[in-house]
Amino acid sequence: MKDLLGNALFFGVVVSLLTYELGLWIKRKWKLAVFNPLLIAILAVMAVLLVFHIDYDTYNEGAKYLSYLLTPATICLAVPLYEQVELLKKNVTAILVGILSGAVASVTCVLLLSMAFGLNHEEYVTLLPKSITTAIGMGVSEELGGIVTITVAVIVITGVLGNIIAEHVCRIFHIKDPIAKGIAIGSASHAIGTARAMEMGEVEGAMSGLSIAVAGVVTVALSMVYVYFW
């Protein structure tokens, strides 16, 4: 069994898509936030790998083609953004202030909590870029001397968490405007959150996509300053 699955090139993609379908089915059946299709898929694939003693590299031999599409797909977020360009132009100040507030809140929150937990400098800079997209966050962490593997893990966890709680946070804090929802989700949970914003609506998705880019770049600049604070 292990040899068979280990040598099958399409195993990684099939098991990923199959578990995602399972996640969608479970979500339809029980409409609870914890039944997030992405979370279910990740946990189910982990379970399959552990049960059949398949290591991650073997799985990723096939699954990497899914990750391969991530760059083209992120670039394609330009399309919904272009379709909403009038909305963007009309509200550009509000949008930029919103994203900037999110980025400042993110690094400040990490700073204060790192102080509270007594983390060392290395651990602090590892967490500093946690809210931004993986590729930018990795670069920041490396540049500042953080532990890149942990940065990537925390970024992914943040994204999945944002994907799960987005709707609830918006409801609890009475964030009702689709533009504000999109900015909130994209600023807090980058592309993984944006995947959820896309399902909420075209405006939410477009604004969340924009936030990935802007929040990413702003956080690079902020990190260069915040690195000296702890």
Add this chain to the structure above:
Amino acid sequence: MKYVRQFLIILLFSFVGEVLKYLIPLPIPASIYGLLLLFLALQLHIIKLESVRETAKFLVEIMPVMFIPAGVGLLTSWEALQEMLVPVAVITVVSTVVVMAAAGKATEGMLHLGRKRRKEGTER
């Protein structure tokens, strides 16, 4: 042939993004350069929306599944993560909620302010 050409254009922007990433010494990934360039190209009518639309919509729609391998990859970083599990868990949850609320509330506040100003402007 339509889809091949659309996919080609999207991959072309991915490639140009990679070239820019190589040339510019900033921690900004190819996808961000590509996103901004494609947006500009659409805006300046260098690329027509019809030349990328269907494939772009398809890729954006299937985007969630592209994060499954990265998520499963947490299996391999588990050991490193375990050492600082509690602070990481608290910081992740708290900051995600705080950032979402801050960004959302700030945007909404500014939107209301803008609408009020515009309304007052038209009344005057």
